Amino acid sequence: MKNYMDELLKKINSKTAKVGIIGLGYVGLPLALEFSLKGFKTIGFDIDSKKIPLLNSGKSYIKHISEEKVLQAVQSKNFSATTDFSKLTEVDVIIICVPTPLTEHREPDMTYIVDTAKMIQKYLRRGQLITLESTTYPGTTDEVLLPLFESPASDNEKYVVGKDFFLAFSPEREDPNNSNYTTSTIPKVVGGITPNCLEVALALYNQVIIKTVPVSSAKAAEATKLLENIYRSVNIALVNELKMVFDRMGIDVWEVIEAAKTKPFGFNAFYPGPGLGGHCIPIDPFYLTWKAREYDVNTKFIELAGEINTFQPYYVVNRLVEILNSHKKSIKDARILILGIAYKKNIDDLRESPSLKLIELLISKNALVDYSDPYIVQLPVTRKYNFNMQSVELTKENLKSYDSVVLSTDHDSFDYKFILENSNLIVDTRNKFNSLGFNSPKISKA
Amino acid sequence: MKNYMDELLKKINSKTAKVGIIGLGYVGLPLALEFSLKGFKTIGFDIDSKKIPLLNSGKSYIKHISEEKVLQAVQSKNFSATTDFSKLTEVDVIIICVPTPLTEHREPDMTYIVDTAKMIQKYLRRGQLITLESTTYPGTTDEVLLPLFESPASDNEKYVVGKDFFLAFSPEREDPNNSNYTTSTIPKVVGGITPNCLEVALALYNQVIIKTVPVSSAKAAEATKLLENIYRSVNIALVNELKMVFDRMGIDVWEVIEAAKTKPFGFNAFYPGPGLGGHCIPIDPFYLTWKAREYDVNTKFIELAGEINTFQPYYVVNRLVEILNSHKKSIKDARILILGIAYKKNIDDLRESPSLKLIELLISKNALVDYSDPYIVQLPVTRKYNFNMQSVELTKENLKSYDSVVLSTDHDSFDYKFILENSNLIVDTRNKFNSLGFNSPKISKA
Numbered sequence: 001m002k003n004y005m006d007e008l009l010k011k012i013n014s015k016t017a018k019v020g021i022i023g024l025g026y027v028g029l030p031l032a033l034e035f036s037l038k039g040f041k042t043i044g045f046d047i048d049s050k051k052i053p054l055l056n057s058g059k060s061y062i063k064h065i066s067e068e069k070v071l072q073a074v075q076s077k078n079f080s081a082t083t084d085f086s087k088l089t090e091v092d093v094i095i096i097c098v099p100t101p102l103t104e105h106r107e108p109d110m111t112y113i114v115d116t117a118k119m120i121q122k123y124l125r126r127g128q129l130i131t132l133e134s135t136t137y138p139g140t141t142d143e144v145l146l147p148l149f150e151s152p153a154s155d156n157e158k159y160v161v162g163k164d165f166f167l168a169f170s171p172e173r174e175d176p177n178n179s180n181y182t183t184s185t186i187p188k189v190v191g192g193i194t195p196n197c198l199e200v201a202l203a204l205y206n207q208v209i210i211k212t213v214p215v216s217s218a219k220a221a222e223a224t225k226l227l228e229n230i231y232r233s234v235n236i237a238l239v240n241e242l243k244m245v246f247d248r249m250g251i252d253v254w255e256v257i258e259a260a261k262t263k264p265f266g267f268n269a270f271y272p273g274p275g276l277g278g279h280c281i282p283i284d285p286f287y288l289t290w291k292a293r294e295y296d297v298n299t300k301f302i303e304l305a306g307e308i309n310t311f312q313p314y315y316v317v318n319r320l321v322e323i324l325n326s327h328k329k330s331i332k333d334a335r336i337l338i339l340g341i342a343y344k345k346n347i348d349d350l351r352e353s354p355s356l357k358l359i360e361l362l363i364s365k366n367a368l369v370d371y372s373d374p375y376i377v378q379l380p381v382t383r384k385y386n387f388n389m390q391s392v393e394l395t396k397e398n399l400k401s402y403d404s405v406v407l408s409t410d411h412d413s414f415d416y417k418f419i420l421e422n423s424n425l426i427v428d429t430r431n432k433f434n435s436l437g438f439n440s441p442k443i444s445k446a
Numbered sequence: 447m448k449n450y451m452d453e454l455l456k457k458i459n460s461k462t463a464k465v466g467i468i469g470l471g472y473v474g475l476p477l478a479l480e481f482s483l484k485g486f487k488t489i490g491f492d493i494d495s496k497k498i499p500l501l502n503s504g505k506s507y508i509k510h511i512s513e514e515k516v517l518q519a520v521q522s523k524n525f526s527a528t529t530d531f532s533k534l535t536e537v538d539v540i541i542i543c544v545p546t547p548l549t550e551h552r553e554p555d556m557t558y559i560v561d562t563a564k565m566i567q568k569y570l571r572r573g574q575l576i577t578l579e580s581t582t583y584p585g586t587t588d589e590v591l592l593p594l595f596e597s598p599a600s601d602n603e604k605y606v607v608g609k610d611f612f613l614a615f616s617p618e619r620e621d622p623n624n625s626n627y628t629t630s631t632i633p634k635v636v637g638g639i640t641p642n643c644l645e646v647a648l649a650l651y652n653q654v655i656i657k658t659v660p661v662s663s664a665k666a667a668e669a670t671k672l673l674e675n676i677y678r679s680v681n682i683a684l685v686n687e688l689k690m691v692f693d694r695m696g697i698d699v700w701e702v703i704e705a706a707k708t709k710p711f712g713f714n715a716f717y718p719g720p721g722l723g724g725h726c727i728p729i730d731p732f733y734l735t736w737k738a739r740e741y742d743v744n745t746k747f748i749e750l751a752g753e754i755n756t757f758q759p760y761y762v763v764n765r766l767v768e769i770l771n772s773h774k775k776s777i778k779d780a781r782i783l784i785l786g787i788a789y790k791k792n793i794d795d796l797r798e799s800p801s802l803k804l805i806e807l808l809i810s811k812n813a814l815v816d817y818s819d820p821y822i823v824q825l826p827v828t829r830k831y832n833f834n835m836q837s838v839e840l841t842k843e844n845l846k847s848y849d850s851v852v853l854s855t856d857h858d859s860f861d862y863k864f865i866l867e868n869s870n871l872i873v874d875t876r877n878k879f880n881s882l883g884f885n886s887p888k889i890s891k892a
Binding site: 138139173175178180181186187189211213215216217219220221223224227228230231232234235237238241242244245246248249250251252255256257259260262263264265266267268288291292295296297299300301304307308 | 584585619621624626627632633635657659661662663665666667669670673674676677678680681683684687688690691692694695696697698701702703705706708709710711712713714734737738741742743745746747750753754
């Protein structure tokens with residue numbers, strides 16, 4: 001009888017294993033580059049046919065992922081991209097890096113994972129390792145993926161996990177534009193369905209990641225990623241709540257956070273803002289909330305954090321209305337410029353950006369809204385929004401023409417001195433102006 | 447006209463200022479020792495007459511405060527303790543380190559602060575600096591202390607703050623038994639009522655503290671301390687909630703926390719437990735909750751954290767009942783041994799310890815409860831509890847005689863191997879046995 005495990009381990013350890021990565025976004029693309037640059041033949045799969053020719057010609061469509069690296073990977077002939085999923089039969093390892101968004105009712109949208117898993121089921125052959133990296137609820141790998149792969153469409157026989165094929169969960173920990181850590185230098189948690197699955201998955205990731213962290217099960221690995229993001233979501237919500245409480249008391253939350261930060265143990269600073277953004281923090285925690293209901297338990301912290309973080313754009317708009325009113329101006333017909341559309345500074349990603357919500361709320365109040373963001377020249381159509389808007393140039397004349405600017409995302413490339421000098425009013429959701437030492441009656445915090 | 451500020455600054459900078467410290471507990475005593483060992487004549491005031499002769503004979507009544515330091519301070523003749531508050535007229539600086547507990551209805555109990563402030567009001571003279579270190583709601587220094595000191599009982603004239611006397615808030619940051627940081631090496635936040643107050647208070651603390659951190663107001667300093675403790679309370683509650691959720695899902699929260707800890711940025715580990723203990727974390731956050739009501743705002747995170755942390759001892763007892771029942775034993779008449787009574791490991795302080803609540807709950811269910819704690823030989827009478835109990839010796843025979851032991855506080859000095867070998871059942875609220883590598887069907891987590 002053939003020992004698929006030994007064979008796969010041998011291929012991995014000799015770098016002759018062929019790696020397939022499904023989903024070439026912020027997670028899949030850097031990972032595919034890591035494998036190919038370490039010498040693994042790597043095929044990138046994506047359903048978005050626009051991405052494929054770009055990548056195959058050595059171009060990057062994500063600003064913080066260097067074009068040079070893509071080009072190098074393509075030229076090495078180790079990397080190629082395709083929309084042809086039948087090539088899944090060619091690879092020894094399949095890594096799933098597809099999105100896990102929420103539906104409009106804040107429930108997990110498992111479409112991408114399920115569709116991908118069915119595609120794999122179609123082509124699965126003995127001796128393959130499949131790992132899932134998408135953030136999801138505990139139990140996904142066991143309950144959604146495993147049953148499909150145990151009954152491959154490509155074979156009449158049942159496959160046995162840990163013997164015929166190997167299945168693991170290993171959460172991505174990408175942090176776009178983090179200058180200290182990149183894909184390969186962030187330790188990676190791995191949980192297998194069986195001990196064999198874990199062993200094979202560890203062998204794989206050890207080839208490209210500085211340190212792997214085995215846990216006892218796939219669901220423990222799934223829970224780990226959720227804990228990391230729930231921690232962030234709750235702590236951001238906590239300072240957002242305290243911002244509103246302290247504001248009433250005439251206390252500047254930013255000053256308080258800076259002072260608390262001087263405690264050399266037991267405190268970690270989080271900062272308030274106009275709301276949560278990005279593909280993780282606003283979304284992932286609710287995967288646990290949803291799953292927990294199956295067990296008759298509530299995740300009260302997650303729901304409270306959601307409530308408070310969701311309220312932040314409304315809070316900013318309320319503050320803006322207050323400030324305009326104190327200058328005898330109404331929000332209706334006021335000209336408002338939103339500075340920064342990306343969900344965090346210095347990146348070009350606007351997924352779940354609170355700036356988009358700000359625009360929506362301001363339009364609903366009949367304000368005249370524009371935005372300026374050097375990273376996002378034109379607002380693309382998103383799942384939720386379709387604003388036909390272009391980034392406004394920050395000239396003297398333009399700035400002067402707005403009743404107020406609202407700093408939503410504090411890109412380093414903004415010229416804050418120039419903005420302050422030429423704006424009528426500034427609503428600063430990031431404490432940026434004060435932290436740069438600028439003080440002016442024009443500036444209000446929100 | 448006399449310049450009280452210059453005079454006081456001169457005295458402080460030449461170490462000829464006489465320092466009075468009110469409240470010789472976990473905060474006041476180490477601070478008094480710091481000042482006296484740095485060369486300041488220091489008088490410690492306390493209403494507890496039992497403490498005075500002990501201190502004056504060079505004895506410490508707090509385990510983690512070294513007797514040697516007390517003896518050295520007494521022998522240097524710089525330090526003495528007294529219950530005679532009329533000596534407040536002799537000192538140039540008055541530092542208030544009295545308790546700020548909660549009433550039974552979770553409202554601030556300001557008795558100690560108010561009584562102390564009235565005592566100071568009685569003896570106040572021009573040229574004194576008063577600082578408050580007790581954790582309290584934002585506004586205490588301005589609203590409670592200031593009006594009293596502006597109208598000293600010792601003088602017919604009104605005193606002007608920042609000119610006749612100086613008033614500041616500087617929160618204590620004591621962490622008993624922290625081996626990396628002690629009183630003098632933890633940066634200290636200081637907020638004054640006026641800029642002069644701040645300047646004098648900074649001068650004072652700079653004499654004994656490695657780094658002072660000025661903030662713009664007393665209430666910003668008050669808020670800083672609350673933020674630090676609210677952060678801890680909320681994060682402990684969060685993992686306590688996740689412990690209960692993950693437990694239902696068959697996931698070990700301890701394993702998940704250890705795995706999440708390997709993320710090299712953006713995550714800080716907190717651990718679940720049998721409930722909150724100590725003089726800060728379970729109490730301080732509610733000072734903000736109480737004050738916030740005055741401003742028509744709710745502190746939802748604090749209240750949720752309180753709800754979940756308060757529930758933990760009940761959760762542990764429920765788990766214990768479940769485990770006993772699965773062994774066909776009832777909690778009624780079961781013999782239960784609580785290991786560890788102190789509120790955290792390796793200290794002798796049992797204020798707000800969840801172990802006390804566990805004892806109360808178990809007695810209410812007619813279990814036969816004992817405890818063992820090498821740091822607390824006899825249970826003292828507390829504000830809430832009066833159990834007439836002595837620590838049980840951990841012999842083979844004793845351990846075997848209990849239906850279950852419950853590890854509540856994981857002192858390092860416990861012999862865990864011996865406990866495991868000789869106990870019938872163990873309910874481990876600290877994951878101590880597993881983390882030491884012990885695995886046994888006798889062990890359950892709670």
